[in-house]
Amino acid sequence: MSKGYVVAVVGATGVVGKEMIETLQERKFPVAKLIPLASERSAGSTIDFKGNTIDVDVLNDESFIGVDFALFSAGGSISEKYAPLAVKSGAVVIDNTSHFRMDNDVPLIVPEVNGDAIKGHKGIIANPNCSTAQMVLLLKPIYDAVGIERIVVSTYQSVSGAGKDAIQELESQSRANLSGSDYQGNVFKSPIAFNVIPQIDVFLDNGYTKEEMKMIQETQKILRDDTIRITATAVRVPVFVGHSESINIQTKEYLSADDARKLFEAAPGVSVLDSPLEQEYPTPRQVAGEDNVFVGRIRNDLSIRNGIELWCVGDNLKKGAALNAVQIAEFLVQSRVTA
Ligand SMILES: NC(=O)c1ccc[n+]([C@@H]2O[C@H](COP(=O)([O-])OP(=O)(O)OC[C@H]3O[C@@H](n4cnc5c(N)ncnc54)[C@H](OP(=O)(O)O)[C@@H]3O)[C@@H](O)[C@H]2O)c1
16 A cells, blocks of 8 residues: 555545545545545446546445545535544544534634644534635635624525536526426526526525525634624526625725735735726636636725725635645645644
8 A cells, every 4th residue: 555544535426526536636635545435326336546446435334444534525414424433433524514514623624714723623624615715715814904894795606516416407407498498407496597596505594594604604713703794695606617706895994905906916825816907807617627716806895984895706616615625634634633
């Protein structure tokens, strides 16, 4: 066996799991052995990793024996049941689902923003919601420079954020509609082709959706400040990959748009694309496949004194999921923080 770590990927046949496997390979994470895990539906299937074809195993109670890192991306109920088993077997779990994110004992990590919060973890580390991950990369430099009072965010989220069946639904429904027929999907209640749906996840008693509340609570947890007032509207759009966000930030002290641009230019994981006169600003078609989160349309809010308005686009499968998870594993390896 070559030097490195035994890495299990739970949900290896899903959009995030596949991206995780590609990211491990791309970033040359020291993998001695990869164990792809999925449901019985995937029994007999294989994945390619570093030139080898590897069988996908069906997840079971014994799957984590000898595993160093277990990257989970198969839904909350799977993480709830199997993440504690993986930790018991001695693995460090990096969980992409929302199941553990708000647990006090579980650090919620974007390495560039709060990597130091990994210290003292108890075996499970959570990856934030895709829309939160890309937003906090931009909030952090502003928060450190001038403080943040309030955030108003509206998202335009791609269908890949809802998994492989959602991608298939948009494609099939678009083709059907263009040829004049109907296509009844089962991922989205309203048609997603040629439409916009102002609902992601279920509605809660307060009128917000669970996705919107995740953005609010997770942002406060990552920035370690629950006094920041945040309101969010999460919207699904007929885009395959790449989440966009319109973000309005009310700061504690005045910040000019030029100074905000300079802060973003120096921020890790962020690229500025902001030449409106040349019609240059980030779009999901441009940003899909990119590691960095892109920001443009940076301007001062005309309606308040201390306000910054911006447009941000990130690849939800990369910084919003797989890349961030692998960066957490890299951070653990580099800082030798073990369970
Ligand atoms: N998509 C995103 O942008 C994103 C971002 C952040 C977090 N997440 C979270 O990541 C998770 C997966 O998302 P996804 O988009 O990759 O979904 P997906 O494309 O639908 O894939 C789901 C994966 O989970 C596996 N799975 C389902 N039930 C299972 C079971 N009973 N036992 C073992 N494996 C099982 C599936 O295996 P089979 O192929 O065998 O069914 C598949 O590999 C979700 O919790 C989601 O909220 C997604």
